[in-house]
Amino acid sequence: MQRVEVGVLGGTGMVGQHFIKFLDGHPWFELTWLGASARSAGKKYADAATWHLNGIPPERISAMMVREAMPGNAPKLLFSAMDSSVATEIEQAFAQAGHVVVSNSRNHRMERDVPLLVPEINAEHLRIIPAQQKARGWKGQIVTNPNCSTVVLTMALAPLKAFGIRRVIATTMQAISGAGYPGVSSVDINANVVPYIGNEEEKMQEETQKILGSYERDVITPLDAKVSAHCNRVPVLDGHTVTISVELATKPTHAQMLAAFAEFAGVPQERKLPSAPARPVQYMEQADRPQPRKDVERDRGMAVFLGRLRPCPVLDWKFIALGHNTIRGAAGAAVLNAELMHSEGLLD
Amino acid sequence: MQRVEVGVLGGTGMVGQHFIKFLDGHPWFELTWLGASARSAGKKYADAATWHLNGIPPERISAMMVREAMPGNAPKLLFSAMDSSVATEIEQAFAQAGHVVVSNSRNHRMERDVPLLVPEINAEHLRIIPAQQKARGWKGQIVTNPNCSTVVLTMALAPLKAFGIRRVIATTMQAISGAGYPGVSSVDINANVVPYIGNEEEKMQEETQKILGSYERDVITPLDAKVSAHCNRVPVLDGHTVTISVELATKPTHAQMLAAFAEFAGVPQERKLPSAPARPVQYMEQADRPQPRKDVERDRGMAVFLGRLRPCPVLDWKFIALGHNTIRGAAGAAVLNAELMHSEGLLD
Amino acid sequence: MQRVEVGVLGGTGMVGQHFIKFLDGHPWFELTWLGASARSAGKKYADAATWHLNGIPPERISAMMVREAMPGNAPKLLFSAMDSSVATEIEQAFAQAGHVVVSNSRNHRMERDVPLLVPEINAEHLRIIPAQQKARGWKGQIVTNPNCSTVVLTMALAPLKAFGIRRVIATTMQAISGAGYPGVSSVDINANVVPYIGNEEEKMQEETQKILGSYERDVITPLDAKVSAHCNRVPVLDGHTVTISVELATKPTHAQMLAAFAEFAGVPQERKLPSAPARPVQYMEQADRPQPRKDVERDRGMAVFLGRLRPCPVLDWKFIALGHNTIRGAAGAAVLNAELMHSEGLLD
């Protein structure tokens, strides 16, 4: 099979590096274009970027020339790892020019005609794209994935949607890699907890409602559930852990909750998309799991792990969720979005 | 002033070491007796115990002889740092023999005639002691302090009691020192979160209700509020951080909440007990505080620090609390209990 | 090809778990037997052992029955992960009974007729086995791999042997996984350095001389070089980092040093043994590499990474070395030893 050529906007930053790593060896997509600022353009990737991830960059990428992030010679499908300070205009310019922009940036997530996709949960939100193109006069389009902590929460809640999600209180313990590079100073986080992440709680609260919302006739209606988030940074490299208390309308039993988690699957699993985990939500029976350092790399970082389901004296049930913030919560999320779109013929 | 001689039961363990450190230089109490198992008895403290805390033990203590933990030659006032596996019988034997046992062990905390004291909150619970002595035929008595995470939660909630506490959801991020020595293996907690601490959630839930409860005619009636705890271990040395969402009957404003925190004080502050912090609850205005490593040692580890008060979309208000688990949550808590008792003439 | 059945002695401990993980999917060896103490025998592995490594144990192993560690029904080839407190007699009993014991324990390493193998360095030391069997009246045999920190040092020095190694000063910064489970208490190592590891310096010093020594007519003569080690524990999960200063007889140039590192290879590379890294010693050009967390998993943990070669004002050259202590320094080392032996027909 001929692989589809893809590019990464913002390829020299840390999120861009996650895209490069995740796309390495991808069966459908071949990374052939790296876009960055004018300062980096014209340099070999190895000279333009300092690699911040574990390991070293793929040799093929190190030798690749970085281009300026402007429409023109880029492939049709672009993953955007642009910093939010510049993403709005650049992403729009590419969409205007006919590109499919699959973005990890937060800039367009909450716009009414932009899908905020989690393929297992709301694949049908893609149907809003024609309305987006019409309203904006674009040949291309912009599709987004959620904030890294939102993905973990929504994957944990989606199996419970049929029980009627009414109220959710979540506390996160988020990994340092979520803050990018240089991100959090070691002087601040060494053997410490920082109980604040700018705008993170607001994003978790509103993005969750949109993702779990319903699509009908070009309108995405947010889920009518109350969501409260407490966001914290902890000295963990990768993996956001979330404690969740949830109130459910139909008062499911423990067994019904577990069954809902076990049976949860979506379009990516049906179509066996390359980056889809066989079981997107995995409940662990051990008393003290999941744990970020021990579980985050399992299933290539694309599954969300749950544990410790027990009654909540205040709401109905409480449990733990864990997901890989830079894979399932960023690069892997966007690639899975593109795989979904490709499987629907939307990249042709 | 003549200082009161005191002893520590279980002086060689890690909690015992916290007592030794906290009592060093105490203006009212002089540590003159260290009780431990038969195995340690007869040895110099320096030979019987390996010091696990930062720094080194006081020279005077290193040279002190360890005694067997049996009634007989011990001072009247004893702090118990006994492991819960043996505390029940030993503490009872000392109380039977006329000692005032101020215990950090969990064994007697939830018994109906044992005060579970936090002097700023429920000093009047001490009035149950005569009933305890009568029912058990003891000349002495047992008084307890709460679990380390409970202290942080109850100090944060006590100022709100007048608003009518209805429901509380709390998530802890607890320090490794709370697990004693050797406690948590570094292989388990290095750059990781362990989302489980045995029996901790149950303790936080029921102890909180008892502490905030009311005393009347030899009965302590627990507070009728629902409390749900999610307990986690994080790679922090000292200091338990707690995220709190709370529902309050009288719907106080933000200003009323802050005023309640600012004005909170109790018997220890009135009487200026030696270990009482001037302001037992301190609200920090900075967006990202309190933080365990940066704030836990302030005010000798005896204050509880709060921050980030903001509306909770699910309950009424949410905020952060932090306290020193081995000081305010263990050794310092017990010493403050004894200071309260001494100030009431109960040690005479 | 029919795979060779193998067993693990001490399969429930942490080193045993590293063997299980490393052997999973091995092309030549199939793990079919797990031996442990009488207490574990007769239980399913999942019930007998708590998994301490990242991830979860292979399903096939979880369902396997644990056997008592006694000769009888075990496969011929056994990897020993026995604790050193019991390894001596059990390993000898198996060797006596005809088994090939490929041991990671320290007990027999320094015995004169036991090979202390690093296949890239001293494959010819295997030739002492007939003398071992004759002297001890064994049908079987015992072959050992070095201490985890020794492997890193010897792999770094072996390429320089031709230059005449005279004096070496090495300081280690060793990972917590090297101490097993529960190993180092988190209270001791959190945000700390422990500048002492029992007997580690002695092992590094004498094992290095033996490994780099020469074999002739049933005698292994240690290398006549002075080696001084400073061993420290640091809060790193996997990977021992070593700073090395070395004096060399022939005073090689910087280019000659780099060429020696680049060209270094041995029998495992010639025979393309399954666990052999293509390049056993890899020099990194970056100014701040290798680093344990970033490099230790590369090449399946079987290569040793070097960096920062520069003149030493006291000896001749100084540089950094890094290796994976539980793979290249333990389970992987033993498996490579067995692969070497299999490739020589010694397992038939």
Add this chain to the structure above:
Amino acid sequence: MQRVEVGVLGGTGMVGQHFIKFLDGHPWFELTWLGASARSAGKKYADAATWHLNGIPPERISAMMVREAMPGNAPKLLFSAMDSSVATEIEQAFAQAGHVVVSNSRNHRMERDVPLLVPEINAEHLRIIPAQQKARGWKGQIVTNPNCSTVVLTMALAPLKAFGIRRVIATTMQAISGAGYPGVSSVDINANVVPYIGNEEEKMQEETQKILGSYERDVITPLDAKVSAHCNRVPVLDGHTVTISVELATKPTHAQMLAAFAEFAGVPQERKLPSAPARPVQYMEQADRPQPRKDVERDRGMAVFLGRLRPCPVLDWKFIALGHNTIRGAAGAAVLNAELMHSEGLLD
């Protein structure tokens, strides 16, 4: 006694904060002036600076107005915490204008007429000041303290100077606070070792020779000893740990070494300077000490702790040293320098 007014140049940065903290409550010096860049000048300190140290800034300082770092209204005695990118010219301007600049910056350390002071070691190097003033035409002067890792090494070596120091190999494990703020990214150092600190090895090598050197007739002659340093960053907050191997001309015994450490003292101890530790070098008998997190705060961070003295198979002796990098290695070092100068009447 009237306290001497002092100022801090670069008071808003992290080193400046260490000066503020260390000077709080100083018996001789009163901090009355904070100089910073024009951007901060005119603001209250609390508004101009984000506090990065544990705890909170002294209230008096928070309310103080920051001034522009230009000669004019500043006190005679100034501590310089200027970043090295700007320190050269600013410090010289103040010296020219008659100020006594006691600097922690590296800029002037190695200049031939500038004392690189460690008061216990080379108080007599102050005698070069008249030559400095004459050569440069200054009414004022510049005095410097060493790099943070150099202080630890020189304090450990100074007691051995009488034995004839010939060769030294040292490996450091340095705390993150040594890199300032934001300094080292948490993504780089979490559960990791970074085996490189820019220019640190060169500084340790040449500064050590100058500090241990001799003063005669306006010339400081470096010690004729070879020094080789390997510098590493580890995830520790405060405290640089150093492994040291040393060759000594007179071949002292173990007892002579220990005696030299125990007896070591200098001018600060004779004169009982306020920040002088009673015993500047303290040998610990425990097998696994000193350790940074456990020992670094002892004696107010002004002593250097040693341990594990044992024969070195390559040089003569090896041992461990530990010192507080931001106190003994920075702010405390400069304040002790000023105390020495004050005790000699040089500030009048």
